[in-house]
Amino acid sequence: MRSLYLLSSDEVRVSFCGVVVAEDGAHVFLPRNAELPEKGSRTGYRVASSLMKAIRRYSEDRSSKQHALDEGDGSIGSRRLGLISDLLEDYCNNGLYSRRLSERVMNTGKPDWRRTISRQVPFPGKGGPVYLDVHGTRRRYVSDCEIARIHAAVIRELDSAYGWMVTGSETSIALDILNVPRPKGKVAAQLRAIDSELVSVFSERDIRLLKLLGEYLRCEHGREASSAVIGMRHFHGMWEHMLDKSLLWNFPVNKLLSVPAYRFDDGSIKVAASKGQRTDTVLRLPDSNSFAVVDAKYYGAQGLGSAPGWPDLVKQFFYAKALQVYCPEALVSNAFVFPGKGPLKSAHMLNRSTKQTEDTSYPPIKCLYLDPTDLVEHYISGKKLHIFSKELFVDSEYST
Structure with a gap:
């Protein structure tokens, strides 16, 4: 290696x-x-x-x-x-x-009347000249x-x-x-x-x-x-791409979210569009305001040592907030998707003093696992992950 x-x-x-x-x-x-x-x-x-x-x-x-x-x-x-x-x-x-060859034959194949007329002697008949031998061509394939x-x-x-x-x-x-x-x-x-x-x-x-x-x-x-x-060499990009292509109700939200802008000393405001928000995958249930922000994480996720870190959590919390700015009535679900199987169920913020989760201020992030082989099969066949897509939403009529 x-x-x-x-x-x-x-x-x-x-x-x-x-x-x-x-x-x-x-x-x-x-x-x-x-x-x-x-x-x-x-x-x-x-x-x-x-x-x-x-x-x-x-x-x-x-x-x-x-x-x-x-x-x-x-x-x-x-x-x-x-x-x-x-x-x-x-x-x-x-x-x-195989090479296609054309060979000259007699009284078989496709008639070649020009060659027949120029080379054969016709015999008189009731309807016109009669040729007893007809030149022709035959195509055959040779390997x-x-x-x-x-x-x-x-x-x-x-x-x-x-x-x-x-x-x-x-x-x-x-x-x-x-x-x-x-x-x-x-x-x-x-x-x-x-x-x-x-x-x-x-x-x-x-x-x-x-x-x-x-x-x-x-x-x-x-x-x-x-x-x-x-x-x-690194599979994380392909993991994200396959999941994005295989989920239902993909909602292209990046162009709808707010973009950062800077005010200059002359009073002008200039937009930094290239530095805008780019979510991995956002789903939206049909005819509803239920959204799911999905982050495909190619992590081991078998314990605290291989779980998402602070930057990953902050990004998910912020994207949930950004969606609610775009759609104030939005019901936003947050989820990490890891390969295989594992023990993590959800991610929370914990108050150090009370030892209680602060789920109201920081909505929990679901932790789901998906068999890589199953995702690969769906991706190459173009099929959608129907059941898994529903599981990404919390407290909805589509949830299982």
Whole structure:
């Protein structure tokens, strides 16, 4: 881990989530507090595949916006993950590359009347000239070509290391192409063959596949035969993003909240919009003034040592107040969401003298736990966390 810069010399706790492919196989690191399936089990392959699909979707979600991935996430190999997944999925859906050939035939296929008229002697008939032999063309698909060999070699290589990411099992997808001969020449020659083939193809699938093969070979060319790493150095950003996408009744409130402003010595007031309030996730029940301020915390949350600190509490208290300024009738619920399972139920402010909680001045913050595997499955499928979303609200008709 240290040699791959996934763990600094003074760190003892791993924050990385993703896969490290080494000579002895693939090592998958699941999110914090996730239940570890039995090694080599069907569940293990499925959970590992789902995590990598979630990482891929997260990378695509973030890159689709105008800004890049959060620097704090430490995304590693996101482009390579997309490339590998695209190549494997294309093969599963379409099979091995085949070249479309057009050959001349006689009395079969699509008639070629121009060639028939110029080369055959017609016989007179009642309705006009009759040709006893008709030239034609027939198209057939041939996989015995250099591009197919390159394609097969790439798929075999990817299948041995990453096939489980697409299939969610240990089943090989390359059994049908094990006997396809290896391509001729080295990578440079293979790239020339791909570039040459691109000039002569027109179908969208063929063009896309050839470009993917070319990009993959260029990426792998010169790469040292060492461990390959794909994942996130830090998972907190992805944890927040997945939860935000999977909850019901998301309410975009940031643009509605007050923004800080500064009065200058000339009497003018200037707004510092870039320094405005940015809540993680706010939910609003339909047709009501019930809000829930949700802070996804990728903390261990197994005791006081790994519980949210003072800055986290202050932020939640303040956002609840900000919502009540925006909507004076608002009924605001506050919640932390941690991965896995744990003992924390709620956070309060305690009066040192009376030893009583000051829930009136500081509304309690609910502490909820969510199985990371369950969240990943909802995220990649686009499903919503219906029951969990309801639990974030206190004393509402939607609460369970």
